[in-house]
Amino acid sequence: MTTNEFIQKLDGLFAAQEYGKVESFMLSALEEAKEKEDYGLYLSVGNEMIGYYRSISRFQKAYQISEDMLLLMEELQMDQSAEFATVLLNTATAYSFDENFEMALRFYRRAEQIYHLLVSPDDYLFAGLYNNMSSLMEKMDRNEEALDLLMKALAILKNYPDRQMEAATNFTNLGLLYLKTGDCNSGKKCVMQAIGMFEALDTPASHYSAALSALGEICYHEKDYEQAVIWYERTLEEIKKHYGFNLAYAVVCENLANVCREMERQGQAQEWLKRASEVRKRLEGENSGELHDIDNTAAVVNKEEKTVKTGGTKQKALERCREYYERYGKPILKQFPGLQGHFAAGLVGEGSECFGYDDSISADHDYFPRFYIWLDDEAYEKYGEELRAAYQKLPRHFEEFADTVMTPEAVSRCGVWKTTDFYHRLLGRQTPPETMYDWVSLQETRLATVTNGEVFEDCGGGFMAQREVYLSYFPEDVRRKKLAARLRKMAQMGQYQYARCMMRGEYVAAQMALAEFIQNTGSACFLLAGQYMPYFKWMHRKMKELSALSEVAGKLEKLALLPSQQDKWDEEKPERYRFALNTADEKVALIEEIAGRIAVELRRQGLAEGKDSYLEPYAAEVESRIEDPVLRMANLV
Template sequence: MKGLKLAESYYWNIGRPVLKQRFPQILSHLATGLFGDGSECLEFDDDISQDHDFGPGFCIWLDKEDYILAGAQLHTIYTQLPKEYLGFSSRSVSPYGNDRVGVMEIHEFFSRYIGDEQPPKSLQRWLSLPEEKLAALTSGKHFEDTKGTFTWLQQMLSYYPEDIRLKKLAAKAAKMAQSGQYNYGRCMQRQDIVAANFALNEFLDNAISMIYLLNRTYCPYYKWKFKGLERLSLVRDAGALILELAETDLQKYAWQQTHFTNWNPYLNLVDKKVRLIEEICRLCLEELEKQDLIVKIENVMNLYPTEIIQKIQDPLLREIHILIG
């Protein structure tokens, strides 16, 4: 059973009946569900995931006033719930998995991920928030939210303001160009294999982030970035190319003689990795054009970040360095 379904079943069949019996008045003051860190919130968990931070459990969120009045009593009730359910033993909590379930104050819970300003009040604040934290806050499921505070705050964070998305798209395009279409070739010319691998990793990271932005979906924690692509509807063909690029052996032999085009010494198409990089860039550029963000002229990512920046409405955001985002 997936962790999210286990949590929901545990709440409705074990947790809620106990709350209704022992503390019925609290049911009109709480939100319950499972959001935050953990593969089960993304529904990516499998048998391997069950070795830590997995098992029966759910979250109870209260606003500050209710938490002061009822938090301690609720915590006592929660800790007395059965530890085993449907054949699953109690949660095995790792040093990194503390406080993923249990009784929490809403503001404090959101503060772990985005700080005290909830929701962000400025575009500059939005730009500074770690995307994987926003993904965690919006990945999971509500079971109940009788007051609506938790749901409202989540809706305010459901996705970036459009100006922020544009700023990030411009930055990802610039970084894809810098790492994949430029520095990878430079490193291979020098036979600096470690640096070339760093460049490839940078390209893969930014290309995947670009695809999430094109789909208007938060990019999750690095371990699940690639897997999450299978759920996205736009630029779907890039997933297979990204996998092939990661699996392809380093092409050292392709850089032992001159294979470069005259206009671009780093576009060495004898190197299969270069061909894959170019194809991934092409797919991303085509989608950028479909979204009316660029007019595609050549398959050179570095031509387009400034064009994307000009679509931003906020003048202060337009002035922030191109690579920030």
Template sequence: MKGMELSRRYFEEYGRTMIDEKLSRYREYIAAGLVGEGSECFGFDDQLSADHDFGPAFCIWIPESLYETAGAEIQKAYDSLPQSYMGYRRITSAQGGGRVGALTTEGFYRKFTGLDHAPADNMEWFRIPERFLATAVNGQVFVDNNGRFSQIRSELQRFYPEDVVKKKLAARCAMMAQTGQYNYGRSMKRRDFQAAYLSCGEFVKTAMSAVYLLNETYMPYYKWVFRGAEDFNVLRETVERLRNITMLPDTAENSAKKEMLIEQVCVDVGRELNRRGVTRTTEAFLQAHGDELMRAIRDVRLRNLHIMADCD
């Protein structure tokens, strides 16, 4: 059984009753669901996932002001629920603590975004790593009587503002041009296979980020990057090219094939930018697209940043 389904059933059977009977005086402040860290929150869990930080569990989000006075009581009520359910027992690792049970709405979002509210301007959006936004908006909310948790969640799910997307895509174009179209081939010609390996790795990671941006989806952390792209409608063939690149060792025999795949990926991204009307250049070298994107940014704070800012 998938972890999300297990969590929902557990909540419906035990969580709702707990809230209604033991925590009724706090009901109007409570939101509950399963969102955050863990493959089950993304729907990517499998049999291997069940060996750690898996089992019947859910989150209870309440305002910080309430947590100060009632957090311990709410956690105690949660801890009194059955530890086993439908043949599964919650297994928590040292790294998996604090993911479920009584949490604060403000603390949850602050953990992943650095803010206890939705980003208020372009710079606040720009500073939040994609993988943390992916984590903050995954999963499911089963109930939200207070509304604040879902309000912030909804605003984050709308995706980055237009200028932030342009800045991020400009950075991806510049990095893809540098690592893939320029440095990979030069490193192979020097037989500097270590530099070639690192260049290719940076290229694949950055190109996948561009694909996610163009699908208006936050890219999760590295482990789930390709898994999360399986259902994309935009640049599906590009994802397959990138998958093929990862399967080719950096040897002299593979160099030409990898360079061809890298170039095809860059052409794909450039054409998609053209199709959307965000760039007009038809140059294959993606640096040109990055430069054009930078010029199109209206927010002077973003426009004045280094083109590669956000690719650190």
């Protein structure tokens, strides 16, 4: 099969709306390209697969394909080519859809650097890049940068009249940005122009659904709810036709629920939410079954006040605490009209339920209906005592919460708090970090604790302002400093000390070295994925959800479960050990495999170069690329 034949066949499947055959066809084409070592076909198929998996919200599949492609292209010395940049761009867009914004931006920046080396600034390649980057900037609330990028893309596209689909996509994004910044009229004009351009195309365009959804959102903001329902329902038809039940499908269902609430159609709102929940659970792997019930759910959405049935899955505590707040917390706060602009409420902090990991074991202690009310200093002084008294009168039993042992720490996990005191208790500081050295001193696990959970209501008071600072993640220099330290520990404890301890027969020391290797590997994976590592109990579980390096979680589990390798060292001689790895020890082999995977990711992110798997040189190189000279040399981590 040639590349042209592949494209024609794929286009034919989409044109015939035979979407169920798309994945198997692409997988078959990919295998054929590998067997024949047809790199051109391999790259074409791979790029299509990244986009396809992104569109149906199977992000890990997209990242796996991307990793294979980038590694091959590095081996072929194509890492400064337009083809390499295309893979980077497609991968970045997947990260953006997966809401891993920092990773998306890194990949976009690398693609941009390569484009600047290869083509002029008005080349069509930049239009696609700028359009995608603008969507990312908008999601990151960097609206001025998003607008600037869209205008650059439109200026380029004026020179390419045959690129109407791309121009229509650009107008859709521009309309949404105008809407977000409060210019509803300009937003509507752009979106209507986009819809007209999409409908004038000879072949169906998958991005048409985004324009329809944008128009639904505009109608919602104009309070034209009947029209909003019409456009959102048309959006669902388009999404299902092109992608099936993906994340975008769930989001539009949730938007429809909001519209129905405004129309006081509570039954329909609940049905749309149920439908969205079923899609999300399927995508998150919480249900092993297929989405066979979704169309049946859709059939009852239009029946007023349909009774909502409760599924068999036990509701998580965070969801029940939100309902507890809605029922008991909000009425309390309404008694204090002066609080407006001075408080936030939610459940954030310690406890498995804040991470969504609570189970039957969690219920044995400090597992009760709860929420926080965070106040600024002024409101706390004025209303704090009365609010605390009102909170303490709330019922201690609610829905499925059973009796639980209450430890002395339970009192600090709920109630009325000063925003500054809450952050000080968990982070040791009342205000956000101002310098890189402030950031370096903060523990990743504590940062994970103050960014987990959910804020149920934000009415000012400074809580969300601080939370957003922490959610923005470490400054890049700080990330690199911490990452370099973890890489050194991985090299020292896993790749060096474990084997030396085994050689000496120091088995307790070997296990301690292995434990440190596991801990630092976990931290390195989170740093490379741009996420905070949670408390050790949840590190491995959370690793499985990472957008990058999630597969390392399985390797660490295997490493932890391997039996003692003592017998693999009985015949090992010291002089041989100095020059070769004892891979008869399965733990040694697995440590090297994990280190090799980390090295691949370091190269992929442009953090270091190298060919082998020993991580000490990588640590030095990552540290050498820190821009701040004082932080680069400091021994702080």
